Amino acid sequence: MRLDILLSFVVVLIGIYGLTISKNIISSIISLNITQAAVVLLFLSVGAIEGGEAPILGGFTPSIVDPIPQALMITAIVIGASITAMSLMLTIKLFHYYGTLSWKEIIEREG
Amino acid sequence: MENFPIYMTFTPILAAMIIYLGPNKYITYLTFIAQGILSILVGVYAIKFNFLKTPQIIFLGGWSREIGITLRMDTLSILFIVLTVFIWWMIIIYSWNRRKEDFKFLFFLLVLEGAFIAFLQSDDIFNIFVLLELITILSTILIIYKKDGYSVRAGLYYLIFNSVGMIFFLLGLILLYSLSGTLNMEVISRRISMFENTALVRLSYIFIIASLGVKSAFFPVYTWLPRAHGAAPASISALLSGLLVKSGLYAFIRINQMYDIQILQNFFFILGVCTAISGAIIALSQNDIKQILAFSTISQIGIILVGLSSFKEGLYIGGIAHIFNHAIFKSLLFLGAGAILNRYGTRRVTEIRGVFKESPLLSIFMIIGILSITGAPLFNGYISKTIIKYGITNKVLGSTFMNIMNILTIMYFMKFSQIFFGESIVNTIRDIGNTLALGILALVSMALGIYMKGILEVSAGIDLSYIYIFSIKSLIEYLLSILIGYIIYKKIVEKDINIMKRIRHFNLSFEIANIMLVAFIFIMILWVRFPTS
Numbered sequence: 001m002r003l004d005i006l007l008s009f010v011v012v013l014i015g016i017y018g019l020t021i022s023k024n025i026i027s028s029i030i031s032l033n034i035t036q037a038a039v040v041l042l043f044l045s046v047g048a049i050e051g052g053e054a055p056i057l058g059g060f061t062p063s064i065v066d067p068i069p070q071a072l073m074i075t076a077i078v079i080g081a082s083i084t085a086m087s088l089m090l091t092i093k094l095f096h097y098y099g100t101l102s103w104k105e106i107i108e109r110e111g
Numbered sequence: 112m113e114n115f116p117i118y119m120t121f122t123p124i125l126a127a128m129i130i131y132l133g134p135n136k137y138i139t140y141l142t143f144i145a146q147g148i149l150s151i152l153v154g155v156y157a158i159k160f161n162f163l164k165t166p167q168i169i170f171l172g173g174w175s176r177e178i179g180i181t182l183r184m185d186t187l188s189i190l191f192i193v194l195t196v197f198i199w200w201m202i203i204i205y206s207w208n209r210r211k212e213d214f215k216f217l218f219f220l221l222v223l224e225g226a227f228i229a230f231l232q233s234d235d236i237f238n239i240f241v242l243l244e245l246i247t248i249l250s251t252i253l254i255i256y257k258k259d260g261y262s263v264r265a266g267l268y269y270l271i272f273n274s275v276g277m278i279f280f281l282l283g284l285i286l287l288y289s290l291s292g293t294l295n296m297e298v299i300s301r302r303i304s305m306f307e308n309t310a311l312v313r314l315s316y317i318f319i320i321a322s323l324g325v326k327s328a329f330f331p332v333y334t335w336l337p338r339a340h341g342a343a344p345a346s347i348s349a350l351l352s353g354l355l356v357k358s359g360l361y362a363f364i365r366i367n368q369m370y371d372i373q374i375l376q377n378f379f380f381i382l383g384v385c386t387a388i389s390g391a392i393i394a395l396s397q398n399d400i401k402q403i404l405a406f407s408t409i410s411q412i413g414i415i416l417v418g419l420s421s422f423k424e425g426l427y428i429g430g431i432a433h434i435f436n437h438a439i440f441k442s443l444l445f446l447g448a449g450a451i452l453n454r455y456g457t458r459r460v461t462e463i464r465g466v467f468k469e470s471p472l473l474s475i476f477m478i479i480g481i482l483s484i485t486g487a488p489l490f491n492g493y494i495s496k497t498i499i500k501y502g503i504t505n506k507v508l509g510s511t512f513m514n515i516m517n518i519l520t521i522m523y524f525m526k527f528s529q530i531f532f533g534e535s536i537v538n539t540i541r542d543i544g545n546t547l548a549l550g551i552l553a554l555v556s557m558a559l560g561i562y563m564k565g566i567l568e569v570s571a572g573i574d575l576s577y578i579y580i581f582s583i584k585s586l587i588e589y590l591l592s593i594l595i596g597y598i599i600y601k602k603i604v605e606k607d608i609n610i611m612k613r614i615r616h617f618n619l620s621f622e623i624a625n626i627m628l629v630a631f632i633f634i635m636i637l638w639v640r641f642p643t644s
Contacts, residue, residue, distance in 0.1 A: 012282070018274055019625040028271060028621060033279050043285045068178070071289070072237055075283060079244045083575050086248060090267040095258030100157065103621040106264055 004045040011038035025091050025101045029084060035082040043069045043076075115156040116169055117180050119192065119228040120180075127221035134214040142217055149224075150196055156189070162570070163189050163338055168234070168297075170265050177293045183234035186570075187431070190302055191361060191409045192232045194438055196353050197555075199224050204348040205548035206447050216256065219623065223249040223350075230358060236287065236369075238336040240280055243326065248274045250355055254343040265335075265342035272335045272624055276325030280631070283318030286311050295544045300369045316370050317635045323366065324631060329360025329416065330385040331627040333409050334619045337393075340405035345449020349400060350424050352408045353442035357434055360415060364431075366420060378638050379420035384512060387413025391519035395526065395604055396614040399458045400448050403527050404441070407484070407520070411437045414516060418499045428571045429498030436483065436491040436559065443552040447473060450545045451530065460526060465535030472546060475533050476553040481524050483556045486517055491559035494567075497578050521596035522604060 015035030022028045023081030055067035091101070098106050126145030130138055160167060166185035170176070175412035202220070210216050226249060247270065255266035290311055291302045306312060328336040336356065340348050350543060363604050390409030397403045415437065418430020450473060455463050467474040483490040486497075496513060503509025561580065579585060604611070617629070 016625075016629065020629060022622055023620070025267070025621075032271060032274060032278075035275075039278055039281050039285070043281070043288075045287055055503045068294070072294075075237075075241060079241065081181055082248065083244070083270065086251065087267060087270055087274075090251075090263055090270070093255075093258070093263045094260070094267060097263065106620050107268075107620055 002045070005042065008038050008041040008045055012042060021105055024107075025094070025103060028103070029087050029091070031082065032087075033084055036076070040073045040076055042082075043073055050085070067071075112156070112159060113169060115152050115169070116167075116184055116232050117171075119149060119152050119156075120232070122152065122343050123221040123228075124224075124225035128227070129440040130214050130221070131218040134303040134502060136185050136212060136591050139214055140216055141209055143232065145197070145221065146200055146203065150200075151190070153192055153196055155369075156184075157193065160184075162186055169232075171608070176298055178248065180238060181234045181295060181297075182232040183297070184232060187361075187364070188231045190435070191357075191382045191570060192228055194432055194435055195227055195231065195354060196302075198350065198438060198442055201351055201442060201446070201552055201636065202346045204544050205449075206344075207544045208542055209222060210346075210596075216253075219249055219252050223253070227355070227358065231361065234296050236284055236292050236296055236299070239365070240277065240284060243358060243362065244274070244277055246355060247277070250306045250339075250347075250351060253347045254339050254351070255605045256344055256347065257342075258607075262342035265322070265338035268621065269335045269339040272332075272621070273325060275625060275628065276322040276332070277418075277523065278322070279628075280322035282320070283315040286315035286318070290315075291297060292482045294366065296369045301365035303370060312370075312372070313639050314636075315373065316366075316372065317632060317639065319366055320363070320375070321628065321632045323359045323363045325359075325628060326354055327363060328386075328409055328412055329631075330389060330413075331631050332624065333386070334392070334624045336409060337402055337405040340408065340445075341399065341401040342618070345446060345452065348405075348449065349442040349445035352405065352445055353438040356408065356412065357438065360412070360419070362435060364419065367419075373422060374639050375635065376420055376422065378635065380417060382420075383413045383416030383420055385413070386410070386416060387512075387516055388519070389413075391516065393614055393629075395519065396616070397523075398460050399443070400451070400460050400530070401464070403460070403523055404444055404448060407523065408441060410520070411441070411484070414416075414496070414499060417512070418495075418502070421502065421504075424571075424573055426502030427501060428567060428573055429495050429502050431565060432498065432563065433492075436556075436563075439552055439559070440480045440483040440492060440556055443549060443556065444477060444484070446552070447477040447480065447549055450542070450549070454540055460530060463530040464533035465531075467531040468533075469535035469537065469539055473549060476530070476546075476549040479553040479556055481528060483560070484526055485520050485589075487589050488580060488582075489557070489560050491556050491563055493560060493580070493585070494563045494578060498567075498575065501577055518599070521593055522600045525600045526604065530627050623634050 012035055015031050015038055018031030018034060019028060022031055047066035049065055051061050052063045052065040055064045094106065095101060098109060099105060123145050126141050130141055155354045163185050166183055169182040171180045171182065197514065226245045227246060230239065231244060233239050233242060251266045251270045254269060255262050275330060287299060303312060314318045340352050343351060349470055357597045387410045390406050390413060394403050394406035394410060397406060416429050418426050418433055421427050451463060451466055452458060457463060479490065481498065483492040486492045500509055500513040564575050564578055564580065
């Protein structure tokens with residue numbers, strides 16, 4: 001097991017742990033963000049080769065880094081950013097309606 | 112002709128963009144033109160390729176399968192696309208009078224249709240991830256469309272919880288990619304048999320199934336569904352409950368076809384039973400008509416999951432048939448409930464009275480929907496429920512389970528149907544679009560009830576001679592379960608005993624839902640490590 005894969009997996013676990021304990025909407029969104037970033041890191045380190053070259057056309061060396069994870073993770077980052085933006089926007093609206101950011105209080109409020 | 116699937120995706124998206132860029136009173140009628148073109152495309156394509164008996168693969172950009180993106184059309188996807196276009200027609204007809212100048216609503220609705228059709232065609236596991244996220248974001252926008260506190264709360268919960276689920280999809284995808292080196296589902300399914308029993312393949316399978324469990328509302332992780340489906344506008348609730356929640360089930364079918372490792376079959380069966388029974392019991396405790404329908408969706412998903420869990424002919428076909436039937440009668444019920452809410456202005460079952468006196472036609476359509484969902488003979492729910500009932504290998508277990516489910520369903524619809532009786536106090540609102548959409552859906556429900564047996568026998572090639580649509584025996588069985596349901600309802604449910612109130616006010620906070628998700632994954636891992644059968 002390589003160290004970078006192991007470390008990014010630990011960060012994934014930290015993010016999931018954060019999701020299971022956070023009682024506040026903002027901290028839930030932050031935990032979600034940490035988990036998403038860690039998954040991106042994990043995928044990139046799976047595709048990486050130590051001392052490998054950037055996968056740019058032209059140079060042909062025997063050890064190039066796998067380009068597919070990098071291409072995919074750009075998309076995943078964009079999706080993560082849009083979800084964060086949207087959930088923050090909804091959080092602002094929710095704060096205007098309920099005056100609190102605690103999941104428990106908001107969910108138990110009637111109507 | 113070969114490129115028709117691409118046009119199917121982009122016709123509604125293009126129309127949506129034109130509507131959004133040039134907001135104008137008449138340009139919104141482009142919706143109907145786009146829908147018409149889309150219907151023609153789907154119809155011509157389906158007939159030309161004989162309902163895709165041999166699957167068609169479309170290579171995008173001319174790249175090979177291992178590195179490029181491909182689309183795959185087969186019988187299942189073309190049937191789902193036909194269903195999609197049909198449900199979207201109904202939603203547009205239903206909401207046209209109120210939304211015809213609301214170009215933003217039409218924009219999101221049409222983009223969502225394009226994304227959903229693209230999702231049904233995709234043959235690439237990363238594409239499925241991207242499109243599921245896109246569907247989640249677009250449906251969040253439609254859920255919060257009313258912009259009141261209730262719907263924003265539901266929308267936020269839906270968005271964040273589904274995103275947490277999709278993280279596990281990405282984790283499973285990473286494991287799968289590092290093993291097989293490709294993302295194309297067909298290539299993966301060919302390569303996966305080489306290392307079928309390694310722990311990593313199983314782990315990736317469990318992660319992906321867990322995320323799809325969130326998406327399609329399986330037992331412990333369905334807390335987002337009733338909120339979201341209850342808070343959305345009526346037409347969107349119908350769309351979510353009828354069709355979009357099936358995006359998870361469709362991906363579930365595809366992923367299981369790809370892995371082809373049957374290590375969780377019994378688990379899915381038990382999960383389906385738990386989902387069905389818990390959903391029905393919570394539905395029984397609710398007083399809000401949209402919440403009753405939303406929890407009923409959960410319980411029907413449980414029945415579908417029991418059907419799909421077998422992955423072999425009879426029962427499996429029953430599950431797929433129930434997906435289609437459920438889409439039709441649940442959209443009918445949600446649209447009808449929306450029309451009633453518009454007139455009465457309240458959501459409580461105990462306060463709405465006299466719907467039948469006030470609008471008999473609407474009530475008849477809704478009663479057809481109720482008869483379908485409770486599995487009355489001659490209506491479409493009967494066929495798929497009977498296939499599932501007789502398809503379960505353990506005969507005693509199968510008939511007991513389905514009979515209990517039928518009685519529970521009848522009981523919560525008894526609670527629901529008290530709105531039809533009594534004297535009405537409101538003025539009638541006539542809306543041609545509403546009545547037309549409901550009428551078509553009711554008609555399709557009845558037509559499928561009579562012809563579905565024949566269609567299934569010819570197309571799927573299974574023997575259904577044990578289903579007698581016109582027999583007295585099944586009618587008596589149905590009436591008997593109504594009687595039992597009525598007695599239990601009168602004796603227990605109507606008194607609204609304490610435990611019912613407790614269930615009704617039971618709420619799961621967000622972090623508890625996440626703990627449930629983690630627990631769900633751990634149970635699956637334990638199940639795979641220590642097989643019980």
